[in-house]
Amino acid sequence: MHDANLQYHVQLGPGDVGRYVLLPGDPGRCEKIAAYFDNPVHIASNREYTTYTGTLLGEKVSVTSTGIGGPSAAIAVEELAKLEVDTFIRVGTAGGMQPFCRPGDLAIVTGAIRDEGTSLHYMPIEFPAVANLQVVSALRQAAQRVGARAHLGISQSKDSFYGEIEPARMPVAPRLQRRWKAWVDGGAICSEMEAATIFIVASVLGKRAGGVMFMGGSTIMSQEEYAALAATLTLDQLIQTAVEAVKILIEQDRGRS
Amino acid sequence: MATRDRSLQYHIQMKAGDVGRYVFVPGDPGRCEKIAAYFDNPVHVAQNREYNTYTGTLLGAKVSVTSTGIGCPSTAIAIEELSRIGADTFIRVGTSGAMQEHILAGDLGVVTAAIRDEGTSLHYLPIEFPAVADIDVVLALQEGARRVGAPYHLGISHSKDSFFGQHEPERMPIASQLQERWKAWMAGGAICSEMEASTLFIVSSVLRKRAGGIMMIAGHPDQRPMTDEELARCDLDLLLRAAIEGLKVLIEQDRANQPAALAEQMHHA
Numbered sequence: 001m002h003d004a005n006l007q008y009h010v011q012l013g014p015g016d017v018g019r020y021v022l023l024p025g026d027p028g029r030c031e032k033i034a035a036y037f038d039n040p041v042h043i044a045s046n047r048e049y050t051t052y053t054g055t056l057l058g059e060k061v062s063v064t065s066t067g068i069g070g071p072s073a074a075i076a077v078e079e080l081a082k083l084e085v086d087t088f089i090r091v092g093t094a095g096g097m098q099p100f101c102r103p104g105d106l107a108i109v110t111g112a113i114r115d116e117g118t119s120l121h122y123m124p125i126e127f128p129a130v131a132n133l134q135v136v137s138a139l140r141q142a143a144q145r146v147g148a149r150a151h152l153g154i155s156q157s158k159d160s161f162y163g164e165i166e167p168a169r170m171p172v173a174p175r176l177q178r179r180w181k182a183w184v185d186g187g188a189i190c191s192e193m194e195a196a197t198i199f200i201v202a203s204v205l206g207k208r209a210g211g212v213m214f215m216g217g218s219t220i221m222s223q224e225e226y227a228a229l230a231a232t233l234t235l236d237q238l239i240q241t242a243v244e245a246v247k248i249l250i251e252q253d254r255g256r257s
Numbered sequence: 258m259a260t261r262d263r264s265l266q267y268h269i270q271m272k273a274g275d276v277g278r279y280v281f282v283p284g285d286p287g288r289c290e291k292i293a294a295y296f297d298n299p300v301h302v303a304q305n306r307e308y309n310t311y312t313g314t315l316l317g318a319k320v321s322v323t324s325t326g327i328g329c330p331s332t333a334i335a336i337e338e339l340s341r342i343g344a345d346t347f348i349r350v351g352t353s354g355a356m357q358e359h360i361l362a363g364d365l366g367v368v369t370a371a372i373r374d375e376g377t378s379l380h381y382l383p384i385e386f387p388a389v390a391d392i393d394v395v396l397a398l399q400e401g402a403r404r405v406g407a408p409y410h411l412g413i414s415h416s417k418d419s420f421f422g423q424h425e426p427e428r429m430p431i432a433s434q435l436q437e438r439w440k441a442w443m444a445g446g447a448i449c450s451e452m453e454a455s456t457l458f459i460v461s462s463v464l465r466k467r468a469g470g471i472m473m474i475a476g477h478p479d480q481r482p483m484t485d486e487e488l489a490r491c492d493l494d495l496l497l498r499a500a501i502e503g504l505k506v507l508i509e510q511d512r513a514n515q516p517a518a519l520a521e522q523m524h525h526a
Contacts, residue, residue, distance in 0.1 A: 111370060111387035123445050124438055128370040128387035133411055136392060152392060154462075179383055186382045187462050203413075203445050 007079035010064060011046040017053055018060030020087045020246050021080055023073070025194060027065040032235070033091065034063050036243045048072055056243065059250045066090075069159060070118030070197035077201045077209075087249060089135060090198055090211030091242040093235075094155060094190035095164070097183065101215050103226060104233040106150040106241060107189050108139045109211040112196035113156040115179070119200035129157070129199040134249065135210030142244035143212070148237040153189035155213065157196030164191055190215050212245070214238040266338035269323060270305040273342045276312055277319030279504055280344045282335060284351050284453060286324040291493075292350065293322050295501045307331055315501065318508045325349075328418065329377035329456035336460045336468075346507065348394065349457055349470030350500045352493075353449035354423065356415060356442060356478050363490030365409040365499055366448050367398045368470040371455035374438070375418045378459035388416070388458035394469030394507060401503025402471065407495050412448035414472065416455035423450055424480055439478075449474045471500050 005013045022033055027050035034040035037054025044051045048067030053060060064080060066073040077088060094107060101107070112129040114120075119129060136152070143150035158164055167176035183191075195211050202209035214235055218226050264272050281292055286309035293299035296313025303310045307326030314320060323339060325332040336347060353366060360366075371388040373379075378388060395411070402409035417423055426435035442450075454470050461468035473496040476483060483491075 110392060111389035113387065114385040124441055125384050126373040127442065127445050127447075128372060128389060128413060130370040130387060130389055130413065133369055133392070133395060137396070140392075154387060154389065182382055183386065185463065186386050186459075187465060188386075200445075206446060 007082060009047060009075050010049045010051065010079045011044045012051055012079070012083055014083060016043050017051065017062035017064070017080060017083050017085055019085055020059070020061045020249065021085045022063040022242055022246070023066050023076065023088055023090045023198065024063065025066055025068050025092045027067070030063045030065050033239050036239055037061060049076060056247050057250050061246055066194055069193050070116045070157070073194040073197050074118050074201050077198055077205070081205045081207055086207050087135065088198060088202055088207060088209040089139070089242055089245060090195055090209070091238060092192060092194070092211070092213055094192035094213035094215055095217040096215035096219060097156065097188050097190055099220050101151060101189055101219070102149070103216055103218050103221070103229050105215050106143055106148045106238060107155065107213040107215050108136060108143065108150050108152045109155045109195050109213060110136055110152055111154045112199055113154060113183055113188060114196045114200070116157050116159045116196055118197045122200050122204050127200070129196040130203070131199055131210040132208035134252065135208050135245070138245040138248040138252070139210055139212050139241060141248055142241045145244050146237055146240045148241055150241070151189050154187060155195045155211070156183045156188050156191040158191060158193055161193065212238060212241050266341060268306060268334050269308040269310065269338045270303045271310060271342055275302050276310065276321035276323065276339060276342060276344055278344055279318065279320040279346045279508065280339055280348070281322040281500060282325050282332070282347050282349050282457065283322065284325055284327050286326070289322045289324050292497055295497060296320060308335060316505055316508050320504065325453055328452050329375045329416070332453040332456050333377050333460050336457060336464070340464050340466055345466045346394065347457060347461060347466065347468040348398070348500060348504060349454055349468070350496065351451060351453070351472055353414065353451035353472040353474050354476040355474045356447045356449055358478060360410055360448060360474050361408065361490065362475050362483050362487035363492055364474050365402050365407045365496060366414065366472040366474045367395060367402060367409055367411045368414045368454050368472060369395055369411055370413050371458055372413060372415045372442055372447060373455045373459070375416050375455055377456045381459050381463050386459065388455040389462070390458055390469040391467035393510065394467050397507035397510065398469055398471045398500070398503035400506045401501070402499040404502045405495060405498045407499050409499070410448045412446060414454045414470070415442050415447050415450040417450060417452055420452065443478055471496065471503065
């Protein structure tokens with residue numbers, strides 16, 4: 001039965017989350033991220049939405065998974081915003097799109113290509129999906145502190161995973177391949193599936209959003225080379241960078257108020 | 258007209274060495290001289306069509322100002338040709354219309370990204386690609402605004418092809434569409450409306466150059482006229498001083514980062 005005090009999909013009520021929320025795609029990754037919080041508590045799990053809340057520097061912070069794709073991410077951001085969340089940081093994995101993006105490098109997303117359908121339900125396509133400058137700056141500083149190799153740039157946010165990975169077998173193959181080349185030529189650094197929607201919804205709601213991605217795959221290695229390297233990589237620096245960025249924002253926000 | 262000098266870029270009529278790596282790009286050719294007055298040793302370099310250029314120095318670094326004319330088509334040409342002769346950092350300096358009621362006439366807008374409500378950038382990248390400013394340019398311009406004590410707002414600019422479609426939408430055949438979209442841009446939080454930023458950002462992305470913009474914001478989102486008091490608040494010199502200070506911040510940063518940048522390049526090589 002649904003409790004009317006709870007947001008419909010995320011199944012969270014007032015006070016359940018802090019104003020800072022990390023947004024991975026994968027519900028299974030929430031516990032790992034929450035392990036970096038002080039006193040993490042599992043609050044709710046419903047569908048693809050899993051939430052833990054704890055503290056950082058004494059401030060309440062949360063992690064809520066969005067599931068894969070813009071549709072479920074928009075729902076998460078909407079419902080969390082109703083619970084007075086005002087800062088969203090997407091934390092996830094992405095494919096590298098430039099030769100200088102080595103497997104395991106981080107991408108700090110400054111803007112996103114709206115190659116998806118959800119954000120069109122909010123804003124005409126001409127409107128840019130941009131991250132909040134404070135969040136981007138905090139993530140950049142955090143990556144430096146953590147010692148991670150990070151690139152700032154634009155992410156391609158797509159609706160079709162296999163349209164990216166296996167475009168040749170799609171009926172619209174030429175279009176997919178032509179557009180992929182344009183994104184690369186335009187300088188996009190990584191490809192994932194939620195950033196554009198999160199940025200547009202956050203803009204419309206007047207909230208801050210940003211994202212940091214672990215880049216897998218490689219545009220220059222063979223599959224064997226990549227597999228050997230991938231086995232040695234962990235998401236530790238990704239999570240540490242996101243957590244460190246939240247701490248930086250907490251300190252900045254305290255200084256301001 | 259005399260025969261063309263082939264060593265010069267076709268429209269801007271300049272060659273390598275005529276401009277610095279840092280270039281201010283106002284819309285109005287008549288504003289170049291005013292901007293150049295803030296340089297050390299400004300020299301008038303070229304004038305052709307709407308492209309007017311002065312070059313001088315700031316903190317000893319060569320800097321230029323080249324007007325783009327109104328609109329994205331002429332702006333794209335300016336950025337392309339300036340890039341070919343060594344420019345790698347573009348700062349748009351200009352005037353714009355307010356899109357939020359809380360923004361006061363004369364406030365400055367530091368542009369972080371732009372709405373691609375124009376035709377030119379589509380000749381470069383599909384519409385889904387965001388027109389975003391370079392973060393280091395944005396942060397430097399923000400610091401410039403702070404240093405001169407200007408009230409400023411960080412945010413998204415609306416870049417449009419039709420000036421009168423914005424100012425007098427009701428008389429256009431597509432009035433309802435223009436009005437509906439204007440309302441959406443406002444609801445999305447756009448801070449100002451002008452006519453060149455999105456193409457500047459997209460062309461710079463494609464050419465791997467840095468770009469940003471700082472605008473003086475005037476007028477009102479509902480297009481009602483400004484009062485005398487509001488008009489008096491619109492101080493173009495404040496805009497120019499903020500832009501100049503911002504560029505100085507960037508020049509200093511580039512100098513400080515030079516060893517790191519070189520090491521990074523070698524890292525990639």
